[in-house]
Amino acid sequence: xxxxxYRRALASATREYEDLGAKRRExxxxxxxxxxxxxxxxxxxxxxxxxxxxxxxxxxxxxRGAGVPMTPVEVxxxxxxxxxxxxxxxxxxxxVHTILKRLNESGELRFVPRTPGKHQYIWNTPSTPVVLTRDxxxxxxxxxxxxxxMRATDVDDDPPPRRRGGRSHKRAR
Numbered sequence: 001x002x003x004x005x006y007r008r009a010l011a012s013a014t015r016e017y018e019d020l021g022a023k024r025r026e027x028x029x030x031x032x033x034x035x036x037x038x039x040x041x042x043x044x045x046x047x048x049x050x051x052x053x054x055x056x057x058x059x060x061x062x063x064r065g066a067g068v069p070m071t072p073v074e075v076x077x078x079x080x081x082x083x084x085x086x087x088x089x090x091x092x093x094x095x096v097h098t099i100l101k102r103l104n105e106s107g108e109l110r111f112v113p114r115t116p117g118k119h120q121y122i123w124n125t126p127s128t129p130v131v132l133t134r135d136x137x138x139x140x141x142x143x144x145x146x147x148x149x150m151r152a153t154d155v156d157d158d159p160p161p162r163r164r165g166g167r168s169h170k171r172a173r
């Protein structure tokens with residue numbers, strides 16, 4: 001095989017990978033929507049699900065299906081809406097908070113900071129890998145801002161921000 005054959009094979013594999021990732025996201029979204037529909041319709045008909053779902057899976061379903069950031073209160077309300085029985089928990093909102101924090105720590109959810117008490121969580125969609133071809137790298141290098149960014153270092157010459165309240169700490173010289 002020639003170098004060009006390898007490039008074509010790489011391009012083909014990359015395209016297929018990206019296409020399958022997009023299809024997976026569409027299927028996951030549709031499954032979440034259907035699960036919520038089934039839960040809601042079952043509740044309206046007075047039916048009990050044959051396969052009980054745990055709180056963690058129910059929260060995954062709700063957040064993944066929403067597609068937008070949700071507060072813990074919105075998650076709890078959506079659980080009620082799909083017919084999930086949260087009455088077995090002494091404090092249903094505390095249980096939802098705990099699960100959301102664990103899912104965030106595991107990387108399944110992403111924390112979205114807002115005003116105090118109004119933080120939200122969103123389903124953490126996987127990133128799509130991209131192959132940087134020679135022409136893309138050259139275009140990036142030709143762009144002055146990109147070139148400067150590629151040469152940037154981690155050194156920050158700005159002094160750290162001053163602490164508010166409490167004792168002030170003087171730096172040693």
